[in-house]
Amino acid sequence: MKFVHLSDVGLDLRREEADVETLKRNKEIEEDFLNVLRVCRDEDVDVLFITGGLFNHVPTEPELDAVDEYFETMRTTRIFLLTGRGDAPSVPAIAAAHSWRSGTTVFAGDTIQRIFLSRLNMEVTGVGYNARTWEKVKPETLGRGKKGTLQVLVLPFIGSGEAAEEAATFPKLPFDYIGIGQGMMMQGTEEKPVYAPGRFEPITFTSQLQHGYYIGTLEHKGRNKNELHVEFRKAAKREYVSLMINCTEEFAYEEAVEKIRGAIAENGNDNIYRVVLKGQPSLSLYFMKDRLQEIEGVSELIDETNTTKILEDLKKNHVDEAVARFMEDLPADGDAELRKKALDYGVQALLESNEQEEDS
Numbered sequence: 001m002k003f004v005h006l007s008d009v010g011l012d013l014r015r016e017e018a019d020v021e022t023l024k025r026n027k028e029i030e031e032d033f034l035n036v037l038r039v040c041r042d043e044d045v046d047v048l049f050i051t052g053g054l055f056n057h058v059p060t061e062p063e064l065d066a067v068d069e070y071f072e073t074m075r076t077t078r079i080f081l082l083t084g085r086g087d088a089p090s091v092p093a094i095a096a097a098h099s100w101r102s103g104t105t106v107f108a109g110d111t112i113q114r115i116f117l118s119r120l121n122m123e124v125t126g127v128g129y130n131a132r133t134w135e136k137v138k139p140e141t142l143g144r145g146k147k148g149t150l151q152v153l154v155l156p157f158i159g160s161g162e163a164a165e166e167a168a169t170f171p172k173l174p175f176d177y178i179g180i181g182q183g184m185m186m187q188g189t190e191e192k193p194v195y196a197p198g199r200f201e202p203i204t205f206t207s208q209l210q211h212g213y214y215i216g217t218l219e220h221k222g223r224n225k226n227e228l229h230v231e232f233r234k235a236a237k238r239e240y241v242s243l244m245i246n247c248t249e250e251f252a253y254e255e256a257v258e259k260i261r262g263a264i265a266e267n268g269n270d271n272i273y274r275v276v277l278k279g280q281p282s283l284s285l286y287f288m289k290d291r292l293q294e295i296e297g298v299s300e301l302i303d304e305t306n307t308t309k310i311l312e313d314l315k316k317n318h319v320d321e322a323v324a325r326f327m328e329d330l331p332a333d334g335d336a337e338l339r340k341k342a343l344d345y346g347v348q349a350l351l352e353s354n355e356q357e358e359d360s
Contacts, residue, residue: 001046001120001150006213006235007084007181008053008199009033013063029201032235036213037070039233040077045215046120048077051181051196052084052129052156059087064098071102078117079104083128084156084181107154110137114145121220122150125175129156144174150218150226151175157182158194176218176226185210185232193228202240205274205300211236241271247279247305253288257295264297274300281305 107126123145185198216230
């Protein structure tokens with residue numbers, strides 16, 4: 001049996017309810033998801049497990065219809081879908097009661113279901129999301145089903161669902177593969193085959209470092225012996241990447257721009273970047289650092305530089321001398337608008353510094 005396991009996709013198919021950038025990102029996530037469905041078709045995947053978080057909100061009927069249409073193209077892949085923390089309808093039966101033309105099986109609420117697939121000689125045990133799921137669904141209630149079959153368990157989370165470390169204390173259960181939907185990545189072992197692919201798409205700079213899905217095979221190898229092979233595949237077009245820039249007094253603004261653009265080109269233009277500045281900045285970088293966030297691909301700027309020396313230096317010099325030094329750091333071939341704006345920044349900051357000195 002060949003399977004794909006993913007979770008926390010975060011689809012949002014509401015075309016008219018967002019700004020242009022959000023719609024663009026939603027479309028990218030949708031395309032990444034559709035690519036996984038293509039993998040299922042192209043590689044003859046038998047079963048697709050989605051352990052919660054298919055949507056980033058409670059889906060509408062039109063959204064369920066759209067996903068169902070995608071699933072209909074997967075003629076030979078059986079789909080098991082769990083309602084998750086973020087996309088569980090207030091009445092869990094809504095998702096289960098949806099008329100799935102694709103034959104998708106939905107695990108909703110906290111009622112344990114067992115589905116036997118005779119073609120694969122496999123039994124799938126599953127339960128959907130509920131705030132008290134793990135209080136109601138005790139490990140002892142999750143016993144093995146039919147003997148001589150492949151046994152799979154799919155859950156929206158383990159315990160509280162907040163800590164991946166809980167997998168270490170997860171009891172040994174009689175299943176050949178246990179698929180979890182909590183947002184953190186978890187790699188199973190032969191003794192405890194508990195797998196969580198984590199978030200399918202990055203959402204912050206603190207997300208895991210790779211985003212995608214598990215693909216694997218589960219085979220019956222004789223009496224009471226089944227063999228599992230699992231690998232992780234990256235799928236997201238974008239990642240959140242932090243760039244560390246170590247500054248020196250000789251490191252001018254234009255050099256910082258070139259270094260950041262070079263790092264973006266090396267790591268991928270499609271990624272989303274946060275620039276972290278450290279060290280001792282030059283005058284031009286000190287006054288113009290905010291402009292670094294205007295570089296394409298940079299969404300966040302964190303300034304951790306030491307500005308004490310710069311401020312002390314400014315207090316010791318006349319404004320015109322400091323401005324001259326500042327202008328020398330600017331690129332000679334910079335456009336007039338850039339140089340004017342840079343000069344405005346510099347003069348304003350220097351005058352403020354001069355005023356502070358007079359007040360003291």
